Amino acid sequence: MLKTPSLKYKPHPPVSLKDRQWPNNTLTRSPRWLSTDLRDGNQALAEPMDGARKRKFWDLLVACGFKEIEVAFPSASQTDFDFVRSLIEEKRIPQEVNIQVLTQAREDLITRTFESLRGVHQATIHLYNATAPLFRDIVFRQTRDEIVQLAVNAARQIRQLCDESPESVWTFQYSPETFCFTEPEFALQICEAVADVWEPNGSRPMIINLPATVEVSMPNVYADQIEYFCRHFSRRQQVCISVHPHNDRGTGIACAELALLAGAERVEGCLFGNGERTGNADLVTLALNLYTQGISPGLDFSQMKKVVEVVEECNQLPVAPRHPYAGELVFTAFSGSHQDAIKKGFAARQNAPDTFWQMPYLPLDPADIGCSYEAVIRVNSQSGKSGAAWLLEQNHNLILPRQLQQDFSLRVQQEAERGEKEMSQMAVWTLFRQSYGLVDAPALRLEDYVCNNHADQRTTLSAGIICRGKRLSLQGEGNGFLSAALTALCREAKAELEIVSYQEHTLGKRSDSRSVAYVCCQDRAGKCAWGVSIDSDVSRASLQAMLNAAAGFITG
Structure with a gap:
């Protein structure tokens, strides 16, 4: 020039x-x-x-x-x-x-x-x-x-x-x-x-x-x-x-x-x-x-x-991926801050669906031109906590607690950097299940349990769990069934853990819908671990989520 x-x-x-x-x-x-x-x-x-x-x-x-x-x-x-x-x-x-x-x-x-x-x-x-x-x-x-x-x-x-x-x-x-x-x-x-x-x-x-x-x-x-x-x-x-x-x-x-x-x-x-x-x-x-x-x-x-x-x-010419409105990637956010804003925008719109379209980073509703919301947020090493959380919410109805979003986003980022490519929805789901115990044979698997609430506000619990192929019988009490279960588990495993976060919600609007539970356990050193479980019995889901969270401390 x-x-x-x-x-x-x-x-x-x-x-x-x-x-x-x-x-x-x-x-x-x-x-x-x-x-x-x-x-x-x-x-x-x-x-x-x-x-x-x-x-x-x-x-x-x-x-x-x-x-x-x-x-x-x-x-x-x-x-x-x-x-x-x-x-x-x-x-x-x-x-x-x-x-x-x-x-x-x-x-x-x-x-x-x-x-x-x-x-x-x-x-x-x-x-x-x-x-x-x-x-x-x-x-x-x-x-x-x-x-x-x-x-x-x-x-x-x-x-x-x-x-x-x-x-x-x-x-x-x-x-x-x-x-x-x-x-x-x-x-x-x-x-x-x-x-x-x-x-x-x-x-x-x-x-x-x-x-x-x-x-x-x-x-x-x-x-x-x-x-x-x-x-x-x-x-x-x-x-x-x-x-x-x-x-x-x-x-x-x-x-x-x-x-x-x-x-x-x-x-x-x-x-x-x-x-x-x-x-x-x-x-x-x-x-x-x-x-x-x-x-x-x-x-x-x-x-x-x-x-x-x-x-x-x-x-016989391609339409560019970033072509306005029509490109494959025009409604897609990889950036963590963009994903977080879009996720919050959709959450706000659920409460006011008939208002004017106002969505961060999306001047046009993709649905108006026949595009699904699946491509709105895609996950790679640049994504933040909201990216993977959006995919799990959209595809599996999971509404992750904020701290769990942060924990999982680090795992996603590490996996994406290791693979040096975008993570598919299936890859995100597989990583989530493996990370938080949603597998067929978790390290600590709940077999059966009996829970009783007493007049003096105590709760007693008897449960059978499978650990490394062996059945363990737990007996414990506390101010709730999760507290009773953790007390029994810690006594059996000679560990000191506490539950620092517990949330659960149903996965559908029907009365017989399954429930998901999220539990975070913490040891004396301040290290935290999350467990997740899905079951038609919300108490069973909560107990298994606690076991999944504790497994890293007990079996690791």
């Missing part, structure tokens, strides 16, 4: 718009959407879609609710031409869906384009030609007047061909390609000239599409360009202003959103932002950005995994 990039690159000039209004505007409704996946997105693929993949993608777009779909560049290839014909002849186009096709400003290509649309119910003819000085001077070597005349001649031909096919409902769209680095006054001049040919009105709709063909400036400059155009275009009320942002600077989404604030009414783009170079604006992200602000986008992504699967199959 150059130490002085200003010797090679110059900043894009701003628009003179001192009283700009868009920064004070607020989005309150969704725009019109046009998917360019089957045209612009398809042209950007190393292996363009064949007819079968195009039809599968088409079906997905219709199912998602798109009412405007740019389906092809019919004059560019026989595959594109045939696809348009198949949609029409096989009657695959719903009555409310308007297909769009693209053509350059050349007479033979326009004629071929109309041949592909023969018999269509409704369609948009999208005409474009490049207008920026870079293209005028280097690529085409034409003057401003020649560029305008090229567009005007093409517009005249399109209007004539539309008039010759009155059985179809036609919309005309014009794009001054490279609008974002075209002089603002020239962009106005050429669009005015083309609109004069088409003469837009209620029965002859027109779209003016203002693309950021290559991002060359910050998104606020693009918004200024859109507002400037909307203010000065003489037929503003008779046309729909559309935008087609690309993502060369990584701000395609911001460009689209700010352009809507500046007066645009329609956005062109692709699902997940596919397109040439760094891609087009991502319509999924744009739509769900609106959704999380309480605005219905008019598109349905409630089965996001299916959408991702179809797009990946048709494009």
Whole structure:
């Protein structure tokens, strides 16, 4: 890289718009959407879609609710031409869906384009030609007047061909390609000239599409360009202003959103932002950005995994794991502090399920797009006490005491560091069972017990336990059955232990649900050990949990 990039690159000039209004505007409704996946997105693929993949993608777009779909560049290839014909002849186009096709400003290509649309119910003819000085001077070597005349001649031909096919409902769209680095006054001049040919009105709709063909400036400059155009275009009320942002600077989404604030009414783009170079604006992200602000986008992504699967199959490109809303990991927290906040957020929501969605680190409820909560928290060496606790609560209904969460999180971290990888839900559960005695043959196993409460507040307990294959008979008393059991065990094992924590809860809402007990024992040196047990008899679960906690001191 150059130490002085200003010797090679110059900043894009701003628009003179001192009283700009868009920064004070607020989005309150969704725009019109046009998917360019089957045209612009398809042209950007190393292996363009064949007819079968195009039809599968088409079906997905219709199912998602798109009412405007740019389906092809019919004059560019026989595959594109045939696809348009198949949609029409096989009657695959719903009555409310308007297909769009693209053509350059050349007479033979326009004629071929109309041949592909023969018999269509409704369609948009999208005409474009490049207008920026870079293209005028280097690529085409034409003057401003020649560029305008090229567009005007093409517009005249399109209007004539539309008039010759009155059985179809036609919309005309014009794009001054490279609008974002075209002089603002020239962009106005050429669009005015083309609109004069088409003469837009209620029965002859027109779209003016203002693309950021290559991002060359910050998104606020693009918004200024859109507002400037909307203010000065003489037929503003008779046309729909559309935008087609690309993502060369990584701000395609911001460009689209700010352009809507500046007066645009329609956005062109692709699902997940596919397109040439760094891609087009991502319509999924744009739509769900609106959704999380309480605005219905008019598109349905409630089965996001299916959408991702179809797009990946048709494009033969992966959706990145961190892609907004759709990536495999976008709802996932590995960080301990994030996990703790999310866990507390879900706990609070259980007490107020009908309130507005307010969840730490999750601006969208994963359930709204068909995603389960299983992937929200995943455990690795970066996870804290809440990560593993969340998995145990979600999958096994265990609500661990805080101290037990801390104890288990250290074990999980050590195991994750030893394995140098993420721990699965099953691995966490296995480690928990092994750590706290939830195994088929615990070191101290309760066989049977008899407990009696006496009038003088004493509790006596007789129990049989198995230790290293031998049966031991315990006899003890205390101020409760756990105290009595521990007294007997310590006398038998010549140990000094006390119970410093005991909690239990049911694992379901039915009266016959099993219960889980958590017991923490401590020796004279202050060392603690936890035991856990699950049983349909809560007393038995508590006794076995105490034995599991004490086993490390007794048998270790």
